[in-house]
Each structure stands twice: as C-alpha cells, then as structure tokens.
Amino acid sequence: MNDTIRTLLSKLGGLPVAVDTLADEADLYAAGLSSFASVQLMLGLEEAFDMEFPDHLLNRKSFASIAAIETTVNIILEDRKVA
Amino acid sequence: MDLASKSADQSLKARASRVATIAAVYADDVDRQGRFPLEAIEAMKAEKLLGIQIPADCGGEGRSTSEIAEICTIVAQACAASAMIFAMHQIKVSSLVSHGTEADWHRGFMRRICDEQLLLGSATTEGGIGGNLRNSICAIEVDGDRCRLEKDATVISYGKHADAILITSRAHKDAPPTDQVMTVFLKDQYTLDQTHVWDTLGMRGTCSDGFLFKGEAPSVQILPKPFAEIAAQSMLASSHLLWSALWYGIAVDAFTKAQTFIRAAARKAPGIQPPGLVQLAEMSSELQVIRSNIQSGLASYEQALKDPDRLSSMGFAVAMNNVKIASSEMILPVINQALRICGIMGYKNGTPFSLGRHLRDAHSAELMISNDRILGNTSTMLLVHKQETGLLG
Numbered sequence: 271m272n273d274t275i276r277t278l279l280s281k282l283g284g285l286p287v288a289v290d291t292l293a294d295e296a297d298l299y300a301a302g303l304s305s306f307a308s309v310q311l312m313l314g315l316e317e318a319f320d321m322e323f324p325d326h327l328l329n330r331k332s333f334a335s336i337a338a339i340e341t342t343v344n345i346i347l348e349d350r351k352v353a
Numbered sequence: 354m355d356l357a358s359k360s361a362d363q364s365l366k367a368r369a370s371r372v373a374t375i376a377a378v379y380a381d382d383v384d385r386q387g388r389f390p391l392e393a394i395e396a397m398k399a400e401k402l403l404g405i406q407i408p409a410d411c412g413g414e415g416r417s418t419s420e421i422a423e424i425c426t427i428v429a430q431a432c433a434a435s436a437m438i439f440a441m442h443q444i445k446v447s448s449l450v451s452h453g454t455e456a457d458w459h460r461g462f463m464r465r466i467c468d469e470q471l472l473l474g475s476a477t478t479e480g481g482i483g484g485n486l487r488n489s490i491c492a493i494e495v496d497g498d499r500c501r502l503e504k505d506a507t508v509i510s511y512g513k514h515a516d517a518i519l520i521t522s523r524a525h526k527d528a529p530p531t532d533q534v535m536t537v538f539l540k541d542q543y544t545l546d547q548t549h550v551w552d553t554l555g556m557r558g559t560c561s562d563g564f565l566f567k568g569e570a571p572s573v574q575i576l577p578k579p580f581a582e583i584a585a586q587s588m589l590a591s592s593h594l595l596w597s598a599l600w601y602g603i604a605v606d607a608f609t610k611a612q613t614f615i616r617a618a619a620r621k622a623p624g625i626q627p628p629g630l631v632q633l634a635e636m637s638s639e640l641q642v643i644r645s646n647i648q649s650g651l652a653s654y655e656q657a658l659k660d661p662d663r664l665s666s667m668g669f670a671v672a673m674n675n676v677k678i679a680s681s682e683m684i685l686p687v688i689n690q691a692l693r694i695c696g697i698m699g700y701k702n703g704t705p706f707s708l709g710r711h712l713r714d715a716h717s718a719e720l721m722i723s724n725d726r727i728l729g730n731t732s733t734m735l736l737v738h739k740q741e742t743g744l745l746g
Contacts, residue, residue: 285529297579301532302531305734312736312737325666326662328734329663330585331665
C-alpha cells in the first residue's frame with residue numbers, strides 16, 4: 271500500500287521534490303502539497319483501493335503525511351470488512 | 354462625571370452602539386475623502402473593543418465570534434469601512450488566540466493589545482501571486498534569534514494606521530510557495546514605502562494601500578504554527594463570518610432607510626398603500642435568510658472550535674465558504690430594492706435616504722477573496738465531499 275500511495279503522490283501530488291526523498295512521516299503540506307492536489311490524490315486513492323472517503327476523514331490530518339494516508343486508508347478498508 | 358461614566362451601560366451591544374453613533378457622524382466624510390475613520394477607531398479603543406476576543410488570562414474578555422460578529426453588524430449600519438477595519442483586526446486577533454496562546458511572546462503581545470488597544474493590520478497578498486493568500490513568493494530569513502522579511506505587499510489593510518502587522522511569507526528560502534508562516538511585526542520594527550494608492554469604489558475608509566514592507570524582529574515573533582493551519586482553523590471561518598455579519602449590517606441599514614421612507618409616505622396619505630410596500634416585505638424575507646445563514650455559520654463554527662478535526666475538515670470549509678458566497682451575493686438585491694423604494698432621494702448624496710455608499714461598499718463583498726476563487730475551491734472539494742442531505746444533520 272505504501273508503494274501505491276507513493277506512486278499516486280508522485281503522479282498527482284504536484285510536489286516540487288521527488289516523493290522517494292520523503293520519509294513516511296514527512297509533512298506533505300510543508301513539502302508543497304496544495305489543497306487541489308490533495309483532492310486529486312484522494313480521488314486517485316478512491317480509484318486505486320475501490321473505496322470512498324467518509325466526510326469525517328476528509329480533513330488535513332488524514333493527509334498530512336504518507337503514514338497518515340496509510341492509516342486513513344487502512345481505517346476505511348477495515349471498516350468495510352466489518353460492514 | 355465619573356458617576357455618569359460608571360453608570361453607562363457596559364454591555365457589548367451598548368459599547369458597540371456608542372461606537373456606531375460616532376462612526377455615523379463621520380461616515381460620509383470618510384467615504385468622500387477616502388480617509389481612515391480615525392474617530393470611530395478611537396471610539397473602539399475608548400470602549401476597549403480591540404482586545405475583547407483575547408482570553409481573560411491574557412488580559413482580554415474571551416468574547417465569542419458571535420459577539421464580535423454582532424458588533425460588526427451594529428457598526429456596519431453606521432460606517433461599513435469602520436466595521437471592516439474592526440473585523441479585519443479581529444481576524445488577526447483570532448489567529449493569535451487560536452495559535453499563539455502557548456508561546457510566551459505572543460501571550461505578552463496579546464496582553465499589550467488589551468492594555469494599549471493596539472490595532473493589528475494584515476499583509477497576506479503580494480505582487481505576483483494572483484490574489485491567492487495561500488501562496489507566498491517572499492521568504493522570511495531567520496538568522497539566529499533575529500528574523501528579516503521584505504515583501505512587495507500590494508495591499509496592507511489600513512497599513513499606515515496599524516500598530517502591528519501580521520504578515521505571511523514562505524517559511525524559509527527553499528520552502529515551496531504553500532509552506533508559509535505568519536509573523537508579527539510591531540510598528541517600530543518595519544518600514545513601509547507606499548507603492549499603491551487605495552482609491553476604490555467602496556470601502557474607501559479602510560485605506561488599504563500597497564507598500565514595500567521591510568521588517569526585522571526577534572524570531573520568536575513568528576507564529577509557532579504553519580500558516581496553512583492558521584488559515585484553515587481561524588482565518589477562513591472568522592473572515593467569512595465577520596465579513597458576512599458586517600455586510601448584513603449594510604443591507605439592514607438600507608432596509609431601515611427604505612422602511613422609514615415608506616412609513617413617511619404612508620403617514621402622508623393614509624388609506625393608500627404606498628408603492629414599494631410589497632418590495633419591503635420581499636426584502637424582509639431576504640434579510641431573514643441572510644441572517645439565518647450567518648447565525649447557523651456562527652453556531653457551527655463555535656461547535657467546531659471544540660473539535661479540531663471538524664475545524665480542519667472539508668465539510669466545515671465548504672460550509673464556511675457557502676456562508677460567504679450567499680451573504681455576499683444576497684445583500685446586493687436588498688440594497689437595490691431599497692434604492693428603488695427611496696427613488697431619487699436614495700440616489701442623491703446627502704439626504705437621509707442616500708444609498709450610494711451602501712451600494713458601493715457592498716460591491717466589495719463579492720471581491721474580497723473573490724467569489725470565483727472560493728467557488729473554485731469549493732467545487733474541488735465537492736469532488737470528494739458529499740453534500741449534506743438531511744435537514745437537521
């Protein structure tokens with residue numbers, strides 16, 4: 271999953287730096303992730319993992335780092351299994 | 354005399370009304386000359402209104418955004434430019450209150466705002482960024498415990514008259530345009546070289562000229578949170594809500610003039626329904642929608658303040674954007690209708706029913722953070738955010 275997120279981030283994130291230079295915990299907003307790009311990234315993740323972000327996870331914290339995105343996606347995938 | 358001042362009503366509403374009474378006297382002159390509404394701002398200071406948002410442990414009154422919005426509405430009925438200056442000052446204070454209470458320097462600064470009634474200005478726009486305050490070109494240079502900044506600020510709200518300026522920049526010289534910080538510079542820590550003149554259609558008294566800003570200060574004055582968080586968690590909501598509240602005040606005053614005009618006509622010709630009476634009813638309905646929209650926005654902001662996740666969520670940003678879009682667009686028809694009712698007496702300057710200033714001031718509403726830009730941002734978020742479908746949530 272980490273690789274998929276990194277691939278999508280490099281394709282859609284519009285970051286001025288190469289994604290493989292970023293640590294999992296690096297602040298993506300400080301790295302230059304704009305709000306428009308973060309939405310594009312969400313759409314990409316929804317497509318890649320065949321899921322939808324619920325509104326309560328659509329906040330800055332969920333997309334603050336690669337690790338945060340991974341956690342967010344895992345929460346959604348887990349919730350889906352339970353449901 | 355002491356007895357008289359002590360017995361004066363010290364409620365927030367009474368304090369704001371006393372400011373409005375003074376602002377009303379000078380509003381036309383402020384507008385005509387495009388000058389700073391010094392008398393109204395002095396009155397705000399005398400009523401100690403500039404520090405009211407600051408928590409009690411930093412010397413203020415800890416007043417809510419709703420209470421501050423109410424003051425904006427009251428003052429705007431007298432002079433929209435004075436109300437706008439008050440609103441912009443409070444938006445800056447909200448950044449300090451939300452993001453500076455854990456920093457010693459900023460706590461001390463808040464105490465000074467209360468004690469000395471300092472007026473805070475804002476410099477978020479810059480030549481070359483196309484009006485997007487979430488982008489900066491200039492970068493702050495931190496050198497040990499000092500920081501330096503130079504910014505080509507195309508607009509600094511009431512720049513010459515501010516006692517301190519809160520200014521955005523990139524966080525360091527290699528930071529991307531969106532990685533921004535906000536820094537407080539005190540009046541004796543910067544120079545301003547005027548580059549643009551604020552000669553506008555309306556809101557002329559805000560005197561938001563353009564300047565080349567050069568400042569140097571201790572680096573502790575940089576707010577300890579990224580500007581992205583400040584923008585999302587305090588500026589977005591407080592600017593949309595406080596501005597909406599003051600625009601509502603402009604529309605309410607236009608309505609009041611129209612109503613007074615019609616009542617006079619009805620008294621002169623009893624038994625005959627004066628023309629324009631039905632329009633007055635329409636306006637009343639429109640004003641109620643605008644007012645409810647702002648009230649509901651204020652309620653949801655105050656609710657979200659208890660929940661940081663909600664505060665930085667897309668749903669909340671969409672809701673606040675929608676408050677701004679609706680209030681800024683709905684006030685214009687109300688003022689137009691008032692103008693039709695008051696006729697030539699409304700069109701002429703210098704009558705009790707003059708509406709030119711209202712109309713010109715209100716036209717700024719759609720442009721202050723352009724509605725097209727806001728709609729663009731909202732529409733992006735709607736690619737993933739789902740519209741509320743229930744009535745009660």
